[in-house]
Amino acid sequence: MKIALLGYGRMGKEIEKIALSRGHEIVIKKDVDDVIDITLADVAIDFSVPSSAYNNITNCINNNVPVISGTTGWLDKYEDAVSLCKEKNSAFIYASNFSLGVNIFFELNKQLAKMMSSLEDYNISMEEIHHTKKLDAPSGTAITLAEGIIENSSKNNWELDEKTSEENIPIVAKRIPEVPGTHTVWYDSEVDSIEIKHTAHSRKGFALGAVVAAEWIVGKQGVFSMKDVLNIG
Ligand SMILES: NC(=O)C1=CN([C@@H]2O[C@H](COP(=O)(O)OP(=O)(O)OC[C@H]3O[C@@H](n4cnc5c(N)ncnc54)[C@H](OP(=O)(O)O)[C@@H]3O)[C@@H](O)[C@H]2O)C=CC1
Numbered sequence: 513m514k515i516a517l518l519g520y521g522r523m524g525k526e527i528e529k530i531a532l533s534r535g536h537e538i539v540i541k542k543d544v545d546d547v548i549d550i551t552l553a554d555v556a557i558d559f560s561v562p563s564s565a566y567n568n569i570t571n572c573i574n575n576n577v578p579v580i581s582g583t584t585g586w587l588d589k590y591e592d593a594v595s596l597c598k599e600k601n602s603a604f605i606y607a608s609n610f611s612l613g614v615n616i617f618f619e620l621n622k623q624l625a626k627m628m629s630s631l632e633d634y635n636i637s638m639e640e641i642h643h644t645k646k647l648d649a650p651s652g653t654a655i656t657l658a659e660g661i662i663e664n665s666s667k668n669n670w671e672l673d674e675k676t677s678e679e680n681i682p683i684v685a686k687r688i689p690e691v692p693g694t695h696t697v698w699y700d701s702e703v704d705s706i707e708i709k710h711t712a713h714s715r716k717g718f719a720l721g722a723v724v725a726a727e728w729i730v731g732k733q734g735v736f737s738m739k740d741v742l743n744i745g
């Protein structure tokens with residue numbers, strides 16, 4: 513497969529290694545807002561910055577090049593990208609986290625939220641820890657986890673740092689050098705605590721998931737998720 517890397521930073525470089533090891537070719541590496549001929553690629557993988565993700569994605573959709581995006585922090589425009597993809601009969605996947613482990617963790621989190629939803633003695637809270645270069649907070653993964661809880665409980669929203677309402681899920685975002693990504697959900701009562709936690713040991717799992725998604729999407733039309741790719745949940 514001919515792959516365009518839209519964003520050639522930490523993730524772009526990790527994806528390149530995995531893509532080459534699986535026999536793919538990198539035909540475009542884009543790191544700035546310059547003009548590229550995206551039609552040279554069979555598929556594009558966007559791990560860029562929040563301010564450029566939407567333009568990268570819509571350029572692919574408008575040119576019927578299937579696109580995988582892992583960039584976080586741009587989701588106010590997600591529904592616009594979905595509408596455009598449907599209008600153009602193109603193909604698109606966004607995932608806040610491409611690793612197999614986190615996608616299993618997402619399902620576990622929803623099941624646990626369902627089980628805890630009627631137990632009023634437990635208070636829920638979340639924490640995400642990432643490296644100090646991360647631009648957005650809370651992480652996209654933490655937002656997906658919070659959305660999974662909201663769907664399956666009486667919670668209404670999430671909030672960063674301070675808990676101002678019983679109906680909200682507080683998320684603490686910590687930044688520590690070199691941490692690839694750690695997410696924890698706690699349920700605390702006076703007598704005990706339940707904790708589920710995912711710890712990424714490196715970026716390899718994210719990168720492998722993105723390449724697997726790129727291999728899967730070629731030849732398809734529509735808007736998909738990692739649940740479709742991994743056939744879980
Ligand atoms: N979904 C997932 O599984 C994961 C998602 N992420 C997300 O992926 C994104 C990238 O992470 P990471 O690789 O660590 O970040 P980096 O900062 O290392 O890489 C981002 C790259 O995008 C480049 N860039 C800037 N403008 C553009 C543009 N217009 N078009 C294309 N590229 C551009 C930057 O260049 P320059 O430095 O010159 O500005 C930089 O090289 C983040 O949003 C992060 O949260 C990260 C890991 C996993």
Ligand SMILES: O=C(O)C1=N[C@H](C(=O)O)C[C@H](O)C1
Nearest residue numbers: 584608609646651652653693
């Ligand atoms: O910026 C990162 O590094 C990561 N970003 C994603 C997120 O915001 O959840 C995924 C992963 O946790 C690493």
